[in-house]
Amino acid sequence: MKTLRIKKHPILGPDDFRNTVAFTYNGKTINALEGDTLAAALLANGIRSLRAHEESGSPRSFYCNIGHCFECRVTVNGKEGVRACLTPVSRGVVVESGKKLPLPFKDGGEK
Amino acid sequence: MIDCLIVGAGPAGLSAAIACAENGLSTMVLDEFMKPGGRLLGQLHEEPNGIWWNGIDEAEKLYQRAKALSISFHLETSVCHLEKVDGKYWTLHTDKGKFSGKNLLIATGAAEQSLPIPGWTLPGVMSIGAAQVMANVHRVKPGHRGIVIGVNVLSAAIARELLLAGVNLEGIVLPPRYLLTKGQSEPKDVFQSLLHMVHLAPSHLMKIGGKMALKSSFIRKMAVGTYPKKGFKVWGMPIKLKQTVTEIIGKENVEGVKVASVDSSGNIIEGSEEILPVDFVCISGGLYPLAELVSLAGCPFKYIPSLGGHVPVHDHNMQTPVEGLYVAGNVTGIESAKVAMAQGHLAGLSISSQKNKVSDGEALQNARESVVSTRTNALIHFHPDILDGRRRLYG
Numbered sequence: 001m002k003t004l005r006i007k008k009h010p011i012l013g014p015d016d017f018r019n020t021v022a023f024t025y026n027g028k029t030i031n032a033l034e035g036d037t038l039a040a041a042l043l044a045n046g047i048r049s050l051r052a053h054e055e056s057g058s059p060r061s062f063y064c065n066i067g068h069c070f071e072c073r074v075t076v077n078g079k080e081g082v083r084a085c086l087t088p089v090s091r092g093v094v095v096e097s098g099k100k101l102p103l104p105f106k107d108g109g110e111k
Numbered sequence: 112m113i114d115c116l117i118v119g120a121g122p123a124g125l126s127a128a129i130a131c132a133e134n135g136l137s138t139m140v141l142d143e144f145m146k147p148g149g150r151l152l153g154q155l156h157e158e159p160n161g162i163w164w165n166g167i168d169e170a171e172k173l174y175q176r177a178k179a180l181s182i183s184f185h186l187e188t189s190v191c192h193l194e195k196v197d198g199k200y201w202t203l204h205t206d207k208g209k210f211s212g213k214n215l216l217i218a219t220g221a222a223e224q225s226l227p228i229p230g231w232t233l234p235g236v237m238s239i240g241a242a243q244v245m246a247n248v249h250r251v252k253p254g255h256r257g258i259v260i261g262v263n264v265l266s267a268a269i270a271r272e273l274l275l276a277g278v279n280l281e282g283i284v285l286p287p288r289y290l291l292t293k294g295q296s297e298p299k300d301v302f303q304s305l306l307h308m309v310h311l312a313p314s315h316l317m318k319i320g321g322k323m324a325l326k327s328s329f330i331r332k333m334a335v336g337t338y339p340k341k342g343f344k345v346w347g348m349p350i351k352l353k354q355t356v357t358e359i360i361g362k363e364n365v366e367g368v369k370v371a372s373v374d375s376s377g378n379i380i381e382g383s384e385e386i387l388p389v390d391f392v393c394i395s396g397g398l399y400p401l402a403e404l405v406s407l408a409g410c411p412f413k414y415i416p417s418l419g420g421h422v423p424v425h426d427h428n429m430q431t432p433v434e435g436l437y438v439a440g441n442v443t444g445i446e447s448a449k450v451a452m453a454q455g456h457l458a459g460l461s462i463s464s465q466k467n468k469v470s471d472g473e474a475l476q477n478a479r480e481s482v483v484s485t486r487t488n489a490l491i492h493f494h495p496d497i498l499d500g501r502r503r504l505y506g
Contacts (some may be wrong), residue, residue, distance in 0.1 A: 063241060
């Protein structure tokens with residue numbers, strides 16, 4: 001699959017001068033570029049799904065990309081509910097997708 | 112204590128901060144994003160003189176001026192609450208602690224209205240603004256091939272930016288009519304609204320045709336009736352006023368959209384549904400003022416649809432009825448970044464004139480006139496009745 005990175009742009013110019021930064025997402029090493037947000041770095045690596053809906057488990061990604069909708073919340077170094085679209089990548093940071101939560105009281109308990 | 116706290120480092124907030132600091136006020140700017148500039152970042156359009164307006168450059172210019180004036184910046188800082196303490200000063204509660212100041216300017220901009228089309232929670236569905244930021248700020252394409260739902264000034268401008276960035280687009284189509292999006296789903300209404308941006312059209316012929324249609328309801332009816340299903344191509348991309356997306360399809364990610372043809376009133380033509388393979392979908396439902404913090408401060412609101420919905424009550428100097436509270440930019444109504452900058456400058460002077468107790472009448476008067484002239488000369492009007500909306504606020 002072709003890369004989603006926009007290296008050349010007729011008005012904005014080239015984007016060739018950023019250092020790479022590695023972090024982990026769900027245990028996998030992701031190579032990002034300095035200045036990327038977590039959401040941008042993951043998308044550039046072909047990963048859209050950032051969490052499972054807490055109740056239904058359906059996959060979710062960023063929606064507004066500027067911090068308002070909170071759809072992209074992930075866990076960063078153990079801190080839950082961090083917005084991937086506003087968080088810059090940093091070396092060695094451990095990112096995990098939001099997980100489906102148990103529903104012990106719904107319909108008499110989950111099967 | 113800080114003289115002026117500013118929430119939002121966009122065009123309005125930065126311009127206000129500069130005006131405050133130039134008039135001797137200690138000023139602090141807070142913003143959630145990692146870079147200053149707000150939604151200037153990512154804006155890219157061609158001026159009538161052929162020169163490109165690059166929002167990233169504009170943001171950098173403002174930021175450098177602000178830095179030279181020793182304005183303090185707290186980026187990556189989210190304001191979650193605010194209060195007025197002892198009726199005297201403001202305290203902002205943020206994820207990086209509390210900050211207090213005598214005056215408060217809220218320049219939080221706008222948010223995007225979403226359209227809950229079936230399948231809209233799938234990864235790969237995003238607001239049109241999200242795609243703009245991904246491509247122009249983060250330099251990552253929102254996907255390999257996409258479609259835009261919602262035909263308006265914003266979606267047309269950003270679709271063009273996506274094409275510039277090398278993104279493949281199927282085109283721009285209408286949202287389905289059942290979503291309480293009447294004005295956005297009926298080809299004849301959308302066609303009418305498109306005519307107000309016809310001066311931006313790339314070809315001279317379209318400009319002439321558009322102006323004629325704006326004057327004649329007969330031409331409009333004819334044009335919508337004969338509008339081709341494939342759409343008209345603008346900048347090489349079809350704007351399809353006779354197609355709608357009825358469903359977004361996919362398991363783990365977007366895999367395609369179900370499109371259907373509609374008649375001039377937006378009714379789906381039976382049997383016309385087909386599936387288009389795309390890996391991302393942009394939804395453009397319009398903008399509304401992002402005013403939660405203003406309402407927390409106790410400011411009254413007015414409902415003015417041409418300004419984007421509920422806007423905080425404020426006077427022509429950007430002052431609200433709440434003492435020490437000011438507003439500027441899109442939180443006061445949806446307009447272009449240049450208007451936001453002019454409003455920010457005015458708000459900054461307005462705050463300074465209170466503090467310095469000098470009646471700097473002339474400077475304020477000039478700043479007010481600059482807002483009005485910037486508004487009148489704006490290339491893009493997000494709503495044809497903005498001037499009327501503004502009259503309802505300022506009289």
